[in-house]
Amino acid sequence: MQKLWILCGLCLLTSCKRLTFQKDKTRELIEQEMQNIDWNDVDQYPLFENCDETASKMEQKQCFENTLLSHFSSTMQEFEFKLDAEINDTVNVDFLIDKTGSISVLEIKKNPALEAQIPEFNGIIAQCLNSLPPVAPAIKRGIPVNARFRIPIVLNSD
CATH class of the missing domain: 1.20.5 (Single alpha-helices involved in coiled-coils or other helix-helix interfaces)
Structure with a gap:
């Protein structure tokens, strides 16, 4: 035993x-x-309703960018800016699409002279982003993830 x-x-x-x-x-x-894992790349870009989720990754990226830029362009044309001096500048807007599809402005990098001439510019940019159509979040390995993007906006007063 x-x-x-x-x-x-x-x-x-x-x-x-x-x-x-x-x-x-x-x-x-x-x-x-x-x-x-490449943490700087996603498997599927955020998609608007008009984008095809079965399309290739590059087509998804193009659809996302085109929809975003056309919305930005049409929204920005609705505003009339009164300027004291000529402006020829590029503004970089960093924003986040979180894993629920919510959009938030992270940072707006602009020239201080632009801030002096158009003090309401940050609010207009935030309004443009908030009025975007619903967007599905980016996907990484089958899981919704936060994705950070930058839009360069060229301002030309000519």
Whole structure:
């Protein structure tokens, strides 16, 4: 009977070592997979209703950009700006489309002279982004993710 208890104890100790080996191997595989993921790229771009989700990644990107820029262009043309001096500048608008599809302005990089002439410019940009049609979030490995974008807006008073 004593030999049976010793044999059970040895089997128990051996099986525990095997479990820790499996944990280490799994952890190593996960770390290796995490290093292989390109975190700066998404599998599917955010999509508007008029974009085809079965299209190629490049076509999705073009549809997203075209819809975004045409909306921005048409919305910006509705506003009339009164300027004291001629403006020929580029404004960079950084915004985020979160994993629920909500859009928020992160930063607007512009010339201080533009701020002096058009103090309401930030509000107009925020209004343009908030009036976008509903957008589905970007997808990475089957999971909705946050995606940050930058729109360059060329302002020319000619």
